[in-house]
Amino acid sequence: MSAVRPDKSKLYYPKMPSAWWLRRLSYFLFMMRELSSVFIALFLVIYLAQIHQLTKGPGAYVAFAQKFQSPGWIAFHVVVLAFALYHTYTWFASSAVVMPLKIGDRFIPQNAVVLLNIAAWVVVSTVIAALFMMFQG
Amino acid sequence: MTTKNIEPLWWVLFSAGGVVAAFLVPIHVILFGFAVPFGLIADTGRIYSHWLVKLYLFVLISLPLYHWAHRFLFTLVDTGLKGLRRPLAFLCYGTAIAGTLITAWVLLQI
Numbered sequence: 001m002s003a004v005r006p007d008k009s010k011l012y013y014p015k016m017p018s019a020w021w022l023r024r025l026s027y028f029l030f031m032m033r034e035l036s037s038v039f040i041a042l043f044l045v046i047y048l049a050q051i052h053q054l055t056k057g058p059g060a061y062v063a064f065a066q067k068f069q070s071p072g073w074i075a076f077h078v079v080v081l082a083f084a085l086y087h088t089y090t091w092f093a094s095s096a097v098v099m100p101l102k103i104g105d106r107f108i109p110q111n112a113v114v115l116l117n118i119a120a121w122v123v124v125s126t127v128i129a130a131l132f133m134m135f136q137g
Numbered sequence: 138m139t140t141k142n143i144e145p146l147w148w149v150l151f152s153a154g155g156v157v158a159a160f161l162v163p164i165h166v167i168l169f170g171f172a173v174p175f176g177l178i179a180d181t182g183r184i185y186s187h188w189l190v191k192l193y194l195f196v197l198i199s200l201p202l203y204h205w206a207h208r209f210l211f212t213l214v215d216t217g218l219k220g221l222r223r224p225l226a227f228l229c230y231g232t233a234i235a236g237t238l239i240t241a242w243v244l245l246q247i
Contacts, residue, residue, distance in 0.1 A: 018217040034212045040158050041205035044198045047169060048240055051194065054182045054247040061182040068174035077170030084163045091159035125164035132168060135184045 033090045036083040043080045092117035147207055147230060154204025161197055182247075191244045199237040206233040 021031040053060040067073060096113035108116075173180045184190050206229040214222050 016215075016217065021216070031212070034208045037158070037201070037205040037208040040162050040201050043162065043166060043170070044201055045236070047165065048198055048243055050169070051182070051185060051247060052243045054185060058181045058183070062180075065169070065174050065180065068170060073170075073174075077166060080170065081163065081166045084158070084166050087155075088159040088163055091155050121160055121163075124160050128161065128164050129168060132180075132184075133178055136178065136180050 032083075032086065036087040036090075039080045039083040040087060043077075043084070088121060092121070147203065150200065150203035150233075151207035152204075154200035154202065154207075157197060158201040158204055162201065165197070185244075185247050191247075195240055195244055198240045199233075202233040202236040203230070206230050 021027040050061065050064045053064045068077065092114045093110075095117065096110040100110070101108045101113050101116075168178065169180075172178045185194070210222075210225055210229040213225050218225060
């Protein structure tokens, strides 16, 4: 452990072209997974802007939501939904690897962990939608 | 204190944000991107005044911002901006912190 660390300039740093992620489908999908966070954040910021309209009264809030009927906004939300679902799937798939579940001494197969997550996600989504419809109505 | 020393904190916020985004965001996109604008569900925003709903919205909106910050930072680093990692880290995590404060402020206004 007493070896002197060489100068930073003498270490080997491989140069990566910035478009490396276009070379293989798996690299591209990795990049899309990373990019999903951008669309999710954008959606939430816009949602916050909509909630902020309530300071101007319920009319402004409703008017804000009605803008989303335009084709541009529909396209945006279709893209957001696709990315959000891709994030959900990849998150469940990776958490099955990162946090394997055990029953007794045996690990639950990864596919089963993903399916359990999807089942929980369906329940959570249904509950949110049901609560929202119940209390807004 | 550098961003490296508190790396585990960013990681916890990143994964918490990932969980929130995975479980909660798709149904919100369906509700607020499609169902409400097209009149399938009525929404005048009146439930937002309840503190429990505000707490939920705070979690829903703020945590995925840290998820974004972490992923976006390393996407930039991986596509050639490695030398700018520190300023980019301040920018990304700083944006998430600012977003958290703005979210809290908005929710307290309504």
